[in-house]
Structure formats: structure tokens, C-alpha cells
Amino acid sequence: MGPRGSGILVALLGLGLCSLVASSKPTPCQCSRLNPQNRKNCGFPGITSNQCFDVGCCFDSSVAGVPWCFTPLPMQESEECVMEVKARKNCGYPGISKEICASRNCCFSDTIPEVPWCFFPQSVQEEELV
Template sequence: MELKVTCVLAVVLVLVLGTLAEDQTEACDVAPRQRQNCGFSGITRGQCEDRGCCFSDKFRGVPWCFHKQQVVEEEQCTF
């Protein structure tokens, strides 16, 4: 009985962690020219993330601290 419970908990944990990681990636995957500024000039990565925003300094001339992309979740039917 304990083995079944352990297996079920392990599967649930893997699914939850996978979903959280997937949401994080998608929310910050915003094209540079579509970024909406969420910070101020000279903001650090830590300050930006404390505001709940994304930070990427890969491209010049666009906001480095920007709002997350609005992710629309699709309904899934399970049978």
C-alpha cells in the first residue's frame, strides 16, 4: 500500500513541477519589440523580479525589465 501512495505522490509532484516550469518559460517569452516596460532605467534583475516581472538584457534599445506575457490556458478534457 505504501508503495502505491509513494508512486502516486511522485507522479503528482512531477506533473506539478513540469507545469510550473512550462508556465515560467512561456510567460517571459516575449518578443523584444513587444515588451511593455515594468521597471526604470538602471533596474537590477533582483528589483525587476521582485516586482513580478521578467528580466532579459540580451537586446539593446528595448525594455530589459518587462511585464510577463498573458498566457491563455486552454481547457483540456480528460476522459
């Protein structure tokens, strides 16, 4: 195989790995911590739970009138940091660094402007008590 053929092989391998990552099953926290009213449709009418999970989405048919197959919350470094933006309780100050935030045993995500970037984690035990 020449240099051109190996480049194509590398590109195809990269696309395949991206497909695997995109379709990985979300964690329970990514699905259960999302308010049903905030769900964004990720499927089609009549989609099964297996089909939904196969494309990397969450499935919950227990709430009528909202999408049953929906986009999960973004993955964080720790499942305790997976939560809706409005659930974040500030653990820092504007401009706090990831390192200082971590020294406070808090979560850090700077992907959304004008919300707390350093916030308290939410334990699974707290979630079960609510």
C-alpha cells in the same frame, strides 16, 4: 478584539496576499515567448534583475533598444499555453466551449475578443528547436 478589529485584520491579510501574488516570479515561458519588440516596460532606468523579479516582472538585458525589465505574458493553466496572441494557431471554431477545446487537447483563453480562443499548445521542445 471586537468585530470591527477583526474586519480590519481580514482586509490587511487580503491585501498582503494580493501583494504576494502580484510579485510572484514569472515562469520562463512567460518571459522567453514574448517578442522583444512587444515588451512593455515594467521597471525604471538602472533596475537590477533582482529588483525586476521582485515586482513580478521579466528581465533580459541581451537585446539592445528594448525594455530589459518588462511585463510577462499572462499565466495560463499550462505553460504550453503561454504565448503571444499572434502565435496562436486555431484548434477550434468560433464559439467553441472550454470543455470541447480541452477534449481536443488544446488551450483555451477567452479573454481577448476576435482571436482564436481555442489554440494548439506550444511545447518547450518545439521552442528549443526554433
